[in-house]
Amino acid sequence: MNFNTIDIKGIVAPFSAIGKVFEHPKTVCYPDQTKVVSEGYRGFHTNVLADCIGCANCQEICMNDAIDMVSIDEDRNDRNKSGCIPRIDYGRCCWCNLCVDVCPPDSLKLGIECIQADADSNNFLYYPKDK
């Protein structure tokens, strides 16, 4: 064996990873600790019903057909002539934010909430309400 050709540095240097043992862990213990999401995070929708005019622009632009306009009786404002508000199907939504971009009164927004767990799949049909 020719010892001149042995890559001593290449053999020894990887052991520097042992130093990581003494560092503080980077992971968090979910669900006791949760990561704080950023202010502009694209999470579940919120809709200010006092402003929503039921124009269905959001339904029209949604390429995934994730938005239905459903009629409501209560919480309806006077400017909402159609009497409908959007209902989002989170089985189809891709959080692209286009519905928010085209909302004329800026009532529809994406909030920072992003966790939904339920045994009933119908609960993924979501009516954004005031936040």
Add this chain to the structure above:
Amino acid sequence: MDNKLIKIYHGPQHPGITGNMSVELDLLGETIKRARTHVGYLHRGFEKLIERRTVIQAFTIVCRLCVPEPDPNEENFARAVEGLVGLEISDRAKYIRVMVQEMSRIAAQMLWMGGQSGSIGMGTVGQWSLYDRDLILDLFEELTGGRVYHMYTYPGGVRRDLPDGFLGRLSELLDYFDKKLPKYDSIFFDNATFKQRAMGVGVICKDEALQNGYVGQALRGCGIKRDVRRDNPYLVYDKLEFEIPTYDGCDVYSRAMVRRAEIKESIKILRQVIEQMPAEGLIMQKIPKHRKFKLPKDDIYVASESARGEFGYYMAGDGSEKIRRMQVKGPSLIHGYTLLENLLVDEELSNVALIMNSLGICPPEIER
């Protein structure tokens, strides 16, 4: 019995495969005698889907062409639409886009490092690099609202302005990466095990690389200096100083070292972007509304340099609000078929994942 070939499928469910594809291997003992790539496990028909949508609606789907780095897709799509309708974006928007491209490049190289090291059983490197990728994704989350699919680069500019203090946080992250890169050298790039496994494996013939149209590290790992950012500059790359790293080994190790050098160059570019970015400027030009955004009867080809090589979009309009035809030219098709099938012949079975990872193959992009 000695000369009997055994046929095995490497993938689609295999930790050493880069996504949902498989390689059919004819083995003589441990040696591969023939390799055939099979795709079709992930067909989503992006190109056809895009033809059924308006320009604005199609924008949200292009990022899904490649999970590790969605941003070059968004950039190409936006630039193709802007080219067709004649939109000129502001300098500030251009700098922000370059910043997004380079952040995406570093994130993609970090993900690659995890895959490449995992392919030879080095789990630690992957843990480190994926954590570091997450630090970039944190910044992306802050900037775009999404971690993986950003849907941020939009025809006409970018969708949001930078949050307060964003460039400062980016600068801190770059300092962190500067300190972290030598540690990656110690545990991965200079690691004797990696060198032993990667040197002289998956050697690409230089002439073949040019003739067959290989791109990215497959080309630069053969010593051929080719990069869209330099050869055909877009955005503000012509105002930025950076090197195109090349290595002459033509093997897996050379391609890895090219990627390592590219991380360094991306950091350099990002520092210049932070310095030079104009404080004022429209981030988004005025564009027509959803149904009124019509493409002229014309076609265009745009290309950008992704972390894996040249990524091109051909787009044709027909005067309506829908895209008449869009075709994606990514590095994965040529690398996943011609190159991978050739490189695997006479290699050991244990080198399949190693070679495949070094080529930057992304199956969703083959099956677009």
